[in-house]
Amino acid sequence: MNKGRDTFFLQITRLAALSIVFIIIVMAHELFRGSELAFSRFGLGFLTGSEWDPVHGKFGSWPLIYGTLVSSLVALALAVPLSLGVAIFLAELAPPWLREPLSFLVELLAAIPSVVYGLWGLFVLVPWLRDVVQPLLGKTLGFLPLFQGPPLGVGMLAAGMVLAIMILPIITAVSREVLLAVPQSQREAMLALGATRWETIRRAVLPYGRSGIIGAIILGLGRALGETMAVTMVIGNRPQVSASLFDLGQTIASVIANEFSEGFDELHLSALIASALLLFIITFSVNIIARLLVWKVSISQGVSRD
Amino acid sequence: MLFLTVLATGIALVPLASILVYVGIKGLPALNWEFFTQLPKAVGEPGGGLANAILGTIILVLLAAGIALPLGILTGIYLAEFGKDRLAPTVRFLCDVLTGVPSIIVGIVVYSTVVLTMKRFSALAGGIALAIIMLPLVARSTEEMLRLVPHSLREASLALGATQGRTIRSVVLRSALGGIVTGAMLATARVAGETAPLLFTALNSRYWPTGLDERIASLPVYIFTYSTTPYEDLHRLAWGAALVLVSMVLGTSIAARLAAKKVNGGK
Numbered sequence: 001m002n003k004g005r006d007t008f009f010l011q012i013t014r015l016a017a018l019s020i021v022f023i024i025i026v027m028a029h030e031l032f033r034g035s036e037l038a039f040s041r042f043g044l045g046f047l048t049g050s051e052w053d054p055v056h057g058k059f060g061s062w063p064l065i066y067g068t069l070v071s072s073l074v075a076l077a078l079a080v081p082l083s084l085g086v087a088i089f090l091a092e093l094a095p096p097w098l099r100e101p102l103s104f105l106v107e108l109l110a111a112i113p114s115v116v117y118g119l120w121g122l123f124v125l126v127p128w129l130r131d132v133v134q135p136l137l138g139k140t141l142g143f144l145p146l147f148q149g150p151p152l153g154v155g156m157l158a159a160g161m162v163l164a165i166m167i168l169p170i171i172t173a174v175s176r177e178v179l180l181a182v183p184q185s186q187r188e189a190m191l192a193l194g195a196t197r198w199e200t201i202r203r204a205v206l207p208y209g210r211s212g213i214i215g216a217i218i219l220g221l222g223r224a225l226g227e228t229m230a231v232t233m234v235i236g237n238r239p240q241v242s243a244s245l246f247d248l249g250q251t252i253a254s255v256i257a258n259e260f261s262e263g264f265d266e267l268h269l270s271a272l273i274a275s276a277l278l279l280f281i282i283t284f285s286v287n288i289i290a291r292l293l294v295w296k297v298s299i300s301q302g303v304s305r306d
Numbered sequence: 307m308l309f310l311t312v313l314a315t316g317i318a319l320v321p322l323a324s325i326l327v328y329v330g331i332k333g334l335p336a337l338n339w340e341f342f343t344q345l346p347k348a349v350g351e352p353g354g355g356l357a358n359a360i361l362g363t364i365i366l367v368l369l370a371a372g373i374a375l376p377l378g379i380l381t382g383i384y385l386a387e388f389g390k391d392r393l394a395p396t397v398r399f400l401c402d403v404l405t406g407v408p409s410i411i412v413g414i415v416v417y418s419t420v421v422l423t424m425k426r427f428s429a430l431a432g433g434i435a436l437a438i439i440m441l442p443l444v445a446r447s448t449e450e451m452l453r454l455v456p457h458s459l460r461e462a463s464l465a466l467g468a469t470q471g472r473t474i475r476s477v478v479l480r481s482a483l484g485g486i487v488t489g490a491m492l493a494t495a496r497v498a499g500e501t502a503p504l505l506f507t508a509l510n511s512r513y514w515p516t517g518l519d520e521r522i523a524s525l526p527v528y529i530f531t532y533s534t535t536p537y538e539d540l541h542r543l544a545w546g547a548a549l550v551l552v553s554m555v556l557g558t559s560i561a562a563r564l565a566a567k568k569v570n571g572g573k
Contacts, residue, residue, distance in 0.1 A: 009471040016376075016378075020441065021396065021400055023438055024404060031415070083314075106319075112499075115529045119548050122533055226406075228409065229501045233534065261509075280408075284403060287402065
């Protein structure tokens with residue numbers, strides 16, 4: 001009888017595990033089914049078309065893809081040096097009593113809801129960008145096409161900055177773990193050769209953890225690409241391709257948040273679901289690459305430890 | 307170079323400090339008796355509260371937890387204890403995939419399955435959307451906690467003649483309980499602040515929740531709608547809602563971490 005109960009328990013847990021497979025299948029099925037209309041109407045033009053105009057029934061998603069990529073790249077450009085600095089400080093340099101409280105604070109950043117980042121971005125970051133940062137950038141670096149145009153506050157730059165703050169904790173946390181996993185012998189060998197502490201970090205520790213750190217960065221990228229609320233609140237929501245970071249933009253996630261509940265004609269809804277499918281495929285691939293990289297590090301560690 | 311890393315850490319903490327200070331300073335004046343007891347007023351009328359949104363958020367989170375916790379913990383048990391077949395690596399992989407799916411996409415999928423089938427926006431749809439986000443988090447944290455349980459405990463129980471199922475239920479789960487609870491609390495805190503999946507599922511409402519098949523208000527959606535209007539009064543309420551939401555979320559995750567430390571420290 002006990003045996004029977006055991007098998008029953010096993011089957012229940014297996015059923016629960018299958019629910020995840022079921023969810024993913026339903027998800028993929030719904031996204032493909034919903035986007036059929038848009039893809040059959042526009043074909044590949046859906047990806048390359050540069051006009052997203054629901055009123056006239058024109059749906060080219062290039063401005064959305066562009067906005068998604070550029071805002072995420074701005075976020076990476078700002079967040080990567082900072083996160084690596086914090087991770088190196090936490091893993092290698094900080095006095096032991098400081099390490100845990102600091103890691104805790106950085107993790108708190110990750111727990112704040114995205115809509116609160118948006119609220120803060122809209123009422124604190126945007127005015128600061130408009131009144132201080134953008135005029136200053138325009139005056140000093142205004143010859144670059146990146147920093148031209150009137151300082152509006154909202155726009156691509158604001159979105160990139162909010163995203164940078166939001167992905168900082170994950171990049172920091174994962175790279176810190178990667179650095180902590182570098183074997184002590186690597187450091188000792190370098191120090192024994194007469195290297196300074198900094199030379200040890202730069203020549204021994206960072207190269208050893210390189211693929212793990214790249215994995216951490218790509219994991220942050222995956223987070224940034226799909227982030228919705230905070231971006232929707234500060235990016236200005238205008239689907240356009242513009243070289244200047246001062247200009248308004250739109251991302252795939254933000255266009256869905258803005259238009260999905262208003263889009264009543266079938267083609268519009270289908271175009272939105274098709275862009276959701278694009279986002280699904282992009283974040284899926286990015287996450288897989290990141291996992292493989294981080295995974296590779298942990299495997300090679302396992303081998304060297306044995 | 308030490309200086310540069312200290313500088314980076316300092317800069318990284320500025321936004322955290324700024325967000326917490328602003329949410330505190332701007333949110334506190336909005337919080338009064340009315341805020342916690344009254345329904346929102348129509349635009350233009352002064353006063354009013356967000357009591358329905360607070361209650362709505364609690365209902366949505368309870369719904370999500372009610373669905374995701376049993377499923378997630380059972381999945382975690384399967385992955386850690388039984389999964390010797392080909393299904394386990396697939397599920398583990400799909401868990402990671404699901405964790406990386408942007409939450410707005412979960413909203414769309416629940417809209418086109420649950421909302422279109424029921425032909426109405428509902429608290430239930432919102433709860434399901436949040437549960438889908440919560441599920442992989444709970445499953446993976448449960449699995450990790452179960453893996454931390456030493457093998458000697460399992461062997462001792464098996465040697466006493468207990469079956470595998472009995473061993474898992476009475477020995478393994480019991481000693482991993484603290485960790486599993488921590489993981490569950492962190493996952494709950496995470497979904498309490500989610501906004502995007504609620505936009506087309508639970509929608510929003512100006513009234514008290516009446517049933518699970520009705521649309522329902524929530525704090526995150528109110529923060530979004532109020533902050534994007536041009537009215538000062540509503541901005542004030544949005545900051546108040548943010549303060550309540552942040553206190554709930556940070557309170558839960560800090561409590562979870564402290565509890566985890568206590569459990570680990572005790573061992």
